[in-house]
Amino acid sequence: SFQPSPNVTHVTPSMTxxxxxxxxxxxxxxxxxxxxxxxQPEFDTPAFIREAAQRAIDExxxxxxxxxxxxxxxxxxxxxxxxRHQGLDEVGADEVVVTSGAKQALFNACFVLFxxxxxxxxxxxxxxxxxxxxxxxxxxxxxxxGDPAQQWKVDPDALRAxxxxxxxxxxxxxxxxxxxxxxxxxxxxAIAALARERGWWLLSDxxxxxxxxxxxxxxxxxxxxxRERVVVxxxxxxxxxxxxxxxxxxxxxxxxxxxxxxxxxxxTSNAAAVSQHAALAALQGGAAADGAVAEMVEALRQRxxxxxxxxxRHGPVEHVRPDxxxxxxxxxxxxxxxxxxxxxxxxxxxxxxxxxxxxxxxTPEWIxxxxxxxxxxxxxxxxxxxxTLHAAR
Ligand code: PLP
Numbered sequence: 001s002f003q004p005s006p007n008v009t010h011v012t013p014s015m016t017x018x019x020x021x022x023x024x025x026x027x028x029x030x031x032x033x034x035x036x037x038x039x040q041p042e043f044d045t046p047a048f049i050r051e052a053a054q055r056a057i058d059e060x061x062x063x064x065x066x067x068x069x070x071x072x073x074x075x076x077x078x079x080x081x082x083x084r085h086q087g088l089d090e091v092g093a094d095e096v097v098v099t100s101g102a103k104q105a106l107f108n109a110c111f112v113l114f115x116x117x118x119x120x121x122x123x124x125x126x127x128x129x130x131x132x133x134x135x136x137x138x139x140x141x142x143x144x145x146g147d148p149a150q151q152w153k154v155d156p157d158a159l160r161a162x163x164x165x166x167x168x169x170x171x172x173x174x175x176x177x178x179x180x181x182x183x184x185x186x187x188x189x190a191i192a193a194l195a196r197e198r199g200w201w202l203l204s205d206x207x208x209x210x211x212x213x214x215x216x217x218x219x220x221x222x223x224x225x226x227r228e229r230v231v232v233x234x235x236x237x238x239x240x241x242x243x244x245x246x247x248x249x250x251x252x253x254x255x256x257x258x259x260x261x262x263x264x265x266x267x268t269s270n271a272a273a274v275s276q277h278a279a280l281a282a283l284q285g286g287a288a289a290d291g292a293v294a295e296m297v298e299a300l301r302q303r304x305x306x307x308x309x310x311x312x313r314h315g316p317v318e319h320v321r322p323d324x325x326x327x328x329x330x331x332x333x334x335x336x337x338x339x340x341x342x343x344x345x346x347x348x349x350x351x352x353x354x355x356x357x358x359x360x361x362x363t364p365e366w367i368x369x370x371x372x373x374x375x376x377x378x379x380x381x382x383x384x385x386x387x388t389l390h391a392a393r
């Protein structure tokens with residue numbers, strides 16, 4: 001019989017995908033299900049990007065490319081980093097590696113930077129895959145609980161308290177999945193300063209950076225002039241509604257991206273050629289790209305406001321008011337004395353509304369609601385949640 005190797009003994013399938021699969025299974029039996037568990041907005045990829053990709057296929061973008069990605073794309077990524085970095089210590093195309101989604105960039109970065117015995121600080125709650133990716137690198141993820149009164153954000157004191165002589169890095173995510181919290185430039189600078197002082201790697205996952213509703217969300221590149229131990233993770237997935245194209249990248253020190261590319265040359269090779277050309281169109285899209293992103297962010301803002309309005313229809317409910325991304329994090333507590341983790345499962349079975357249990361983000365009394373879906377679904381689903389919470393009180 002199958003005995004998993006020690007490589008994967010810690011790995012569990014993603015709870016996010018698990019809820020989506022259960023929602024699909026219920027639908028297949030004829031039930032109406034409102035799916036608020038998805039980690040993606042329901043928009044189509046903007047037309048100018050799809051058209052550029054179609055042209056690229058016709059013009060021969062059907063073969064292997066350089067492992068680290070086509071040069072014009074890496075140049076466009078470097079240029080985007082430099083616009084944020086304000087010319088300090090210019091990022092070159094050789095400090096960029098193109099990957100199959102942000103997930104691969106994160107995985108490869110963790111794999112080349114961390115190993116057995118290393119500890120990596122993970123502000124919590126946070127995206128479920130961080131813990132698993134660090135474990136796949138045989139390092140130890142150390143959850144650092146944020147402050148629920150501060151949108152669950154962590155500060156340098158909390159990080160300091162969780163650190164040991166074995167701490168090697170920290171995974172920062174702003175805007176944050178699942179809370180929608182956005183770290184201010186001052187908060188990012190303070191964390192970057194601590195990482196620099198301690199010699200920790202700072203991995204900054206900025207895949208939701210363009211999806212911010214109040215002030216623009218800052219990159220770590222806006223907040224520090226020293227990027228010797230900084231790796232920025234980005235992707236077109238969320239900002240350009242391109243999750244299925246699987247296209248992300250990392251910006252980091254030359255030796256780090258070289259090691260990531262070497263690793264990738266023996267695993268997946270280059271990211272899909274057509275996806276690279278699609279991403280190039282997105283990054284070079286100028287006003288068309290900015291307009292498409294702004295339109296999506298505006299639609300998401302309306303859905304956020306609709307979700308908040310429905311959530312609070314019977315009065316206060318503890319939640320994080322999201323300033324970015326497209327998730328609403330809500331405390332359901334131990335309603336009616338039931339196991340708090342069961343709330344999401346009961347909600348799906350009884351009411352036909354799918355959300356992700358907070359256990360996936362190591363805060364089991366909470367749930368994550370995605371408002372990336374159609375506004376009518378968001379309203380209906382969140383209203384059901386508010387009614388359920390109200391009835392249990
Ligand atoms: N980082 C965060 C915080 C995410 O929420 C996700 C997707 O859910 C990813 C990375 C993965 O992005 P990609 O689809 O580009 O691999």
